[in-house]
Amino acid sequence: MASTMRTSAPVRVFTTRAASRRTVVVKAADEKKRIVIGLAADSGCGKSTFMRRMTGIFGGAPKPPAGGNPDSNTLISDMTTVICLDDYHSLDRKGRSAAGVTALDPKAQHFDLMYNQVKALKEGKAVDKPIYNHVTGILDPAETINASNILVIEGLHPFYDERVRDLCDFKVYLDISDEIKFAWKIQRDMAERGHSLDSIKKSIESRKPDFDAYIDPQKKHADMIIQVLPTQLVPDDEGKILRVRLIQKEGKKLFDPVYLFDEGSTISWIPCGRKLTCSFPGIKFYYGPDTWYGEDVSVLEMDGQFDKLEELIYVESHLSNTSAKFYGEITQQMLKNSSFPGSNNGTGLLQTIIGLKVREVYERITSQTVVPTSA
Ligand SMILES: Nc1ncnc2c1ncn2[C@@H]1O[C@H](COP(=O)(O)OP(=O)(O)OP(=O)(O)O)[C@@H](O)[C@H]1O
Ligand SMILES: O=C(CO)[C@H](O)[C@H](O)COP(=O)(O)O
Numbered sequence: 001m002a003s004t005m006r007t008s009a010p011v012r013v014f015t016t017r018a019a020s021r022r023t024v025v026v027k028a029a030d031e032k033k034r035i036v037i038g039l040a041a042d043s044g045c046g047k048s049t050f051m052r053r054m055t056g057i058f059g060g061a062p063k064p065p066a067g068g069n070p071d072s073n074t075l076i077s078d079m080t081t082v083i084c085l086d087d088y089h090s091l092d093r094k095g096r097s098a099a100g101v102t103a104l105d106p107k108a109q110h111f112d113l114m115y116n117q118v119k120a121l122k123e124g125k126a127v128d129k130p131i132y133n134h135v136t137g138i139l140d141p142a143e144t145i146n147a148s149n150i151l152v153i154e155g156l157h158p159f160y161d162e163r164v165r166d167l168c169d170f171k172v173y174l175d176i177s178d179e180i181k182f183a184w185k186i187q188r189d190m191a192e193r194g195h196s197l198d199s200i201k202k203s204i205e206s207r208k209p210d211f212d213a214y215i216d217p218q219k220k221h222a223d224m225i226i227q228v229l230p231t232q233l234v235p236d237d238e239g240k241i242l243r244v245r246l247i248q249k250e251g252k253k254l255f256d257p258v259y260l261f262d263e264g265s266t267i268s269w270i271p272c273g274r275k276l277t278c279s280f281p282g283i284k285f286y287y288g289p290d291t292w293y294g295e296d297v298s299v300l301e302m303d304g305q306f307d308k309l310e311e312l313i314y315v316e317s318h319l320s321n322t323s324a325k326f327y328g329e330i331t332q333q334m335l336k337n338s339s340f341p342g343s344n345n346g347t348g349l350l351q352t353i354i355g356l357k358v359r360e361v362y363e364r365i366t367s368q369t370v371v372p373t374s375a
Helices: 017-021 047-056 093-099 111-122 162-167 178-191 197-221 309-316 329-336 346-366
Strands: 004-007 012-014 026-028 035-040 080-084 125-132 139-145 150-155 170-176 224-230 242-249 267-269 283-292 295-304
Touching: 035 047, 035 111, 035 162, 035 197, 035 346, 047 080, 047 150, 047 170, 047 329, 047 346, 111 125, 111 150, 111 162, 170 178, 170 197, 170 346, 178 197, 178 224, 224 346, 242 283, 242 346, 295 346, 309 329, 329 346
Parallel strands: 035 150, 035 170, 080 150, 170 224
Antiparallel strands: 004 125, 012 026, 125 139, 224 242, 242 295, 267 283, 283 295
């Protein structure tokens, strides 16, 4: 498919829902006012859930392009546009089957088009982007995407091609261990999509070699990684209780890593007691330095789950550099999104923290102020 780019209106005015109430506007005037966020993960690893938490921080409900293809993968809100990189599959379902490749194989992606269009959007130009239709398995006619303040590119390969990777101002990887990925897939694909246990197992196994070869290695490029592992608080838990780690690169210009109590120290903290209600097996936090593919990182970890989400404020008050704009903003976001998967554990908490980091990155690059959304 040919790459098509058009110049959109040079200046657009965006308002957040909260901002419009307070008559505060955020203007996008030139390319320095736009950022690109990359989110990489395998299918079924919580990208959509993360995206809802992150875009919610900027206000407005993300919606598919108005009047467009009902099977569009794009979500647009006041300040953010999320495009799914599945739309750059160069081979459709039949084509992949004929060529004997999976959707994770770079041979099935159109990286030149991906690069040209992400670059154009970052420069403020509109593009006509293809749509990969997950219902039919074919490539549908293109949809027009306009430039936005924050472009999120999510999918299997946002950091695979160096040119696309370099366009990303902030890179996030969701690193879900096989056991947990399996538990989530079973829950979704059996309960919601009617797949059999056997077919889910086969699908995971058939994707594994390409996942290991092409998707997993991208995590070394990420600025922040959320690792989801089985709990260490009880043996042989079936993926219900999670140990979740936020790996944060140190020394970056655009964000400051979050820390617990004392920056640079190594800390283990069991907050259960007078201020935090914990039923068995409790909650344990850890913070400390580490390395990630040879780079210095700090790790913030939570194992276990909250009984009463409103008590998260106690934990939040012991975290620093969170990029929250007021006392309790993390807790407020978590309560607002309490129906999302992972709201009572470290996935929700650490995804919310990354969402606030995205806001920090946006503000540092653009020198614009984003008004926090209200609950
Ligand atoms: N933090 C979480 N805790 C528990 N389950 C979760 C969590 N995040 C996601 N899930 C489960 O995994 C499923 C997939 O999540 P989600 O749709 O967000 O992933 P995705 O990466 O966008 O998937 P896909 O690429 O296949 O559309 C959800 O339906 C839910 O069952
Ligand atoms: O890994 C995936 C990313 O979402 C999908 O499997 C890929 O996009 C192919 O889609 P489908 O399975 O609907 O043909």
